Amino acid sequence: MSATFIGNGSDFKLLPLAGLNPDLLPPVNLHLPAEKTSRVRLYRSADIPIKASDIDALRAHGITELLVASSDYEKIQPLLAANLGTLLSDESHPQRERLGLLNRVVTDTLREAFSSNNMADIVATTRELATHVVDIGIRSKNAIRDVAMIANHDFCTFTHSANVASYGTLLAHAMGIRDTDELREIAAGGMLHDVGKLEIPNRILSKAGRLTKEEMTVTRLHPARGFQLLRREQEVSRGQLMMAYQHHEWMNGDGYPVGCVGQELHLWARICAVVDVFEALTGKRPYRRPNSISESLTIMERESGTHFDEEILRCWKSNFLEGSRA
Amino acid sequence: MLEKQFSGRFQGMNTFTQRVVVPDYVKHKVPDGTVLPATMKDSRRFARRSCDLTAHLEILTGWMLDDESERLFEVPVTNISRSGACFFHHVQLFPDDQLILNFGKLDRKFQVARCRRVADKCFEIGVHVMASDTSVDRTP
Numbered sequence: 001m002s003a004t005f006i007g008n009g010s011d012f013k014l015l016p017l018a019g020l021n022p023d024l025l026p027p028v029n030l031h032l033p034a035e036k037t038s039r040v041r042l043y044r045s046a047d048i049p050i051k052a053s054d055i056d057a058l059r060a061h062g063i064t065e066l067l068v069a070s071s072d073y074e075k076i077q078p079l080l081a082a083n084l085g086t087l088l089s090d091e092s093h094p095q096r097e098r099l100g101l102l103n104r105v106v107t108d109t110l111r112e113a114f115s116s117n118n119m120a121d122i123v124a125t126t127r128e129l130a131t132h133v134v135d136i137g138i139r140s141k142n143a144i145r146d147v148a149m150i151a152n153h154d155f156c157t158f159t160h161s162a163n164v165a166s167y168g169t170l171l172a173h174a175m176g177i178r179d180t181d182e183l184r185e186i187a188a189g190g191m192l193h194d195v196g197k198l199e200i201p202n203r204i205l206s207k208a209g210r211l212t213k214e215e216m217t218v219t220r221l222h223p224a225r226g227f228q229l230l231r232r233e234q235e236v237s238r239g240q241l242m243m244a245y246q247h248h249e250w251m252n253g254d255g256y257p258v259g260c261v262g263q264e265l266h267l268w269a270r271i272c273a274v275v276d277v278f279e280a281l282t283g284k285r286p287y288r289r290p291n292s293i294s295e296s297l298t299i300m301e302r303e304s305g306t307h308f309d310e311e312i313l314r315c316w317k318s319n320f321l322e323g324s325r326a
Numbered sequence: 327m328l329e330k331q332f333s334g335r336f337q338g339m340n341t342f343t344q345r346v347v348v349p350d351y352v353k354h355k356v357p358d359g360t361v362l363p364a365t366m367k368d369s370r371r372f373a374r375r376s377c378d379l380t381a382h383l384e385i386l387t388g389w390m391l392d393d394e395s396e397r398l399f400e401v402p403v404t405n406i407s408r409s410g411a412c413f414f415h416h417v418q419l420f421p422d423d424q425l426i427l428n429f430g431k432l433d434r435k436f437q438v439a440r441c442r443r444v445a446d447k448c449f450e451i452g453v454h455v456m457a458s459d460t461s462v463d464r465t466p
């Protein structure tokens with residue numbers, strides 16, 4: 001979660017309004033963040049069902065998420081995942097909020113799946129989630145900008161992977177890839193691209209300062225470790241493997257682990273490289289503030305053709321220009 | 327002829343092709359034959375010795391290979407230790423690809439630990455010895 005809220009001795013989690021479907025979810029207490037503090041106040045107790053008019057009123061006040069106790073969220077989370085298709089196709093909710101809900105569910109589900117350490121389960125989960133990423137992605141206008149606005153930007157692999165999956169799918173679509181199966185593979189590949197980090201010690205991944213040379217060396221093993229973990233899985237395609245193995249390669253050969261150049265790099269890996277760096281730049285890090293979208297694009301432009309595939313980066317940037325349509 | 331020095335499974339085979347061309351600047355850059363430092367997990371447990379050998383390579387399981395792919399090559403080996411070796415090859419190999427290197431009297435099964443592109447169609451492959459009782463998996 002991007003923020004921790006406390007109150008009544010409980011931790012709270014944010015629930016997007018687009019996920020508040022009383023027909024699908026059990027009744028729970030709903031809370032609002034108290035202004036200017038990290039405490040919460042009760043908005044609606046579980047015995048009073050929330051109505052569509054309440055949701056409209058919240059939106060009119062600029063509120064797009066409510067808080068639920070973590071213990072309640074644990075009950076809701078599997079139902080959100082199980083009913084994701086229904087929730088995402090409910091057009092009474094704004095597209096941006098539905099994309100936010102998707103982002104939240106993908107992050108939570110990946111966190112759970114990755115904690116199992118069972119690679120077959122992880123792969124199956126990403127395939128399932130990928131169908132939703134593609135379904136909403138290809139029918140949404142300006143989705144890349146919306147995702148960039150709503151994406152969680154905390155410093156965690158699951159959030160990063162969820163964002164990379166959405167960005168990668170939308171970029172592939174913007175580049176003209178229309179085959180739904182291919183887009184789903186790219187979406188799932190985005191969720192799996194950093195799976196090798198499962199084997200990097202947490203003290204390095206979550207280190208609040210810059211990494212030492214030795215820690216950097218260990219971190220740089222993750223593409224090869226990801227490849228080793230995924231190559232054993234029948235369901236993982238060649239392109240997905242290359243997303244995991246080649247997403248830190250540069251077009252000019254300065255990347256790792258192999259130092260391949262240009263067309264030696266799989267198209268999906270080149271897509272992944274662009275959205276991976278964009279997500280990292282716009283995300284929070286313990287040692288710097290997040291870059292704005294335009295700052296991130298400016299930084300990336302300096303490495304067009306050397307680090308990034310020029311055409312892919314141009315396509316990515318065009319989605320943020322005024323009046324463009326993803 | 328080179329093949330005559332080789333024993334066992336390689337003896338009499340005349341299908342080896344040495345495709346890799348190692349440019350001089352690569353040799354200059356890496357006088358001891360090593361481009362990459364060994365990584366933590368893959369580091370050799372014993373001191374490496376640079377060498378100028380040619381070995382016969384048979385790729386057993388190659389991620390990029392199919393049934394039609396060539397699997398027998400001659401490769402220049404640049405360093406060797408009791409637990410691993412390093413050689414140049416004209417295509418990349420992938421982590422956990424399995425192979426046999428035959429040095430004449432010595433015939434060992436290895437697994438790819440790392441691969442680094444050092445020039446066009448020239449990859450430095452670091453491999454570590456597999457346990458001798460590991461069965462040979464020939465599926466691509």
Ligand SMILES: [Fe+2]
Pocket residue numbers: 193194222247248
């Ligand atoms: Fe990565």
